[in-house]
Amino acid sequence: MSVNFIPTSMKLELNDQQKMIQKMVREFAEKEIAPIAAELDEKGEYPTKILKKMAKLGLLGIIIPNEYGGAGLDTISYATVVEEISRKCASTGVITSVHNSLVSWPIMKYGTDEQKKKYLPILAKGEEIGAFAATEPNAGSDLGAMTTTAELKGDKYIINGDKTFITSGPEAGIIIVFAVTNKSAGTKGISTFIVESNMKGYKVGSIFEKLGINASKTSELIFENLEVPKSNLLGKEGEGFKIALSTLDGGRIGIASQAVGIAQAALDESIEYSKQRQQFGRPISKFQAIQWMIADMATRIEASRYLVYNAAYKKDNGERFSKEAAMAKLFASDTAMDVAIKAVQIHGGYGYTKEYTVERLFRDAKITEIYEGTSEVQKMVIAGSLLR
Numbered sequence: 001m002s003v004n005f006i007p008t009s010m011k012l013e014l015n016d017q018q019k020m021i022q023k024m025v026r027e028f029a030e031k032e033i034a035p036i037a038a039e040l041d042e043k044g045e046y047p048t049k050i051l052k053k054m055a056k057l058g059l060l061g062i063i064i065p066n067e068y069g070g071a072g073l074d075t076i077s078y079a080t081v082v083e084e085i086s087r088k089c090a091s092t093g094v095i096t097s098v099h100n101s102l103v104s105w106p107i108m109k110y111g112t113d114e115q116k117k118k119y120l121p122i123l124a125k126g127e128e129i130g131a132f133a134a135t136e137p138n139a140g141s142d143l144g145a146m147t148t149t150a151e152l153k154g155d156k157y158i159i160n161g162d163k164t165f166i167t168s169g170p171e172a173g174i175i176i177v178f179a180v181t182n183k184s185a186g187t188k189g190i191s192t193f194i195v196e197s198n199m200k201g202y203k204v205g206s207i208f209e210k211l212g213i214n215a216s217k218t219s220e221l222i223f224e225n226l227e228v229p230k231s232n233l234l235g236k237e238g239e240g241f242k243i244a245l246s247t248l249d250g251g252r253i254g255i256a257s258q259a260v261g262i263a264q265a266a267l268d269e270s271i272e273y274s275k276q277r278q279q280f281g282r283p284i285s286k287f288q289a290i291q292w293m294i295a296d297m298a299t300r301i302e303a304s305r306y307l308v309y310n311a312a313y314k315k316d317n318g319e320r321f322s323k324e325a326a327m328a329k330l331f332a333s334d335t336a337m338d339v340a341i342k343a344v345q346i347h348g349g350y351g352y353t354k355e356y357t358v359e360r361l362f363r364d365a366k367i368t369e370i371y372e373g374t375s376e377v378q379k380m381v382i383a384g385s386l387l388r
């Protein structure tokens with residue numbers, strides 16, 4: 001698929017196909033997601049029905065090539081999909097992001113022909129939801145400290161250890177798992193496996209009660225002599241850390257898009273509310289204090305979106321994009337939090353109640369500064385790339 005986000009001039013604009021996808025997903029999210037998002041959050045209910053509908057539209061296989069049943073779209077289209085979905089439900093947004101960029105992508109990039117043929121069509125059709133299991137209780141920002149082990153015995157790897165904070169953990173059927181195959185080799189001793197939830201020794205642990213993104217179930221995964229066929233090693237033994245980092249580079253474009261979606265929703269709500277709410281005999285939108293907040297919110301969102309498109313554009317063109325993805329995630333997540341705080345302020349006391357969407361957006365925004373690398377980790381990536 002050709003990408004022409006940036007034509008010959010400096011005008012930054014989505015191409016016709018990207019605009020069409022954005023419009024289609026926006027309409028879908030408005031019709032199918034918006035009416036039930038608050039209820040899913042309230043009940044902590046996984047958006048299974050929404051995901052089924054998204055699968056029919058090809059949104060669970062956005063980046064998967066056509067030959068494996070996917071839509072074969074570029075990263076900018078993918079970013080617009082995650083933004084539009086997150087604008088109505090940030091939980092569904094992160095599930096979509098993890099499924100596409102943390103599960104489908106590493107199989108596309110590092111998988112054997114057999115692995116691609118076996119797993120990509122299932123993921124593209126949404127027959128199984130994907131999860132990415134790297135974090136452990138004592139290995140978060142420092143993923144190299146993981147202690148889950150994988151030992152080759154005959155034609156199987158035997159995996160033992162605990163993973164934590166896994167998005168879609170209780171629901172996923174295909175899980176990308178990282179484990180140590182050679183303890184003495186440090187980060188070069190980590191390997192990656194494609195695990196199926198029905199494999200012997202696989203168990204879902206506790207499901208976390210969270211501040212936000214309540215409809216995306218987050219859990220522990222427990223591996224007790226988990227038996228994984230040797231053929232499910234993804235990439236080579238010892239390549240796991242490299243696979244994790246390169247996968248997370250792309251994942252950060254997804255989370256930055258999620259942050260832009262949350263922020264855009266908070267702005268939309270604030271504009272609407274400020275025009276209606278009357279105090280001192282006129283709409284609060286007539287007060288300069290409110291206008292300045294709206295102006296700052298909109299400006300930061302626009303800047304975040306272009307940082308996302310820039311990182312996505314570089315990825316699609318085969319250029320290095322770690323720094324750009326980290327910048328996009330750092331700035332967009334900070335923007336989401338800042339915009340959500342301002343949105344609650346604009347709503348006054350009502351914004352603090354569950355009657356108004358901004359309360360949920362405020363809770364959902366925070367996670368974008370934490371997962372797939374905290375803001376501090378993004379700064380380490382950016383500085384590391386500049387000071388090399």
Ligand SMILES: Cc1cc2nc3c(=O)[nH]c(=O)nc-3n(C[C@H](O)[C@H](O)[C@H](O)COP(=O)(O)OP(=O)(O)OC[C@H]3O[C@@H](n4cnc5c(N)ncnc54)[C@H](O)[C@@H]3O)c2cc1C
Nearest residue numbers: 132133134135140141165166167218370371372373374376
């Ligand atoms: C809702 C949710 C969903 C998640 N989904 C997934 C998932 O699907 N798969 C998965 O593998 N993981 C997932 N995670 C885990 C997430 O990626 C980690 O929580 C995150 O990377 C931070 O790790 P930690 O929580 O162990 O914090 P820590 O690494 O302990 O960090 C604590 C604090 O110390 C700071 N810090 C750490 N090291 C440094 C340093 N060197 N310099 C400066 N500051 C530093 C951090 O920035 C942070 O502020 C999820 C987490 C949550 C909460």
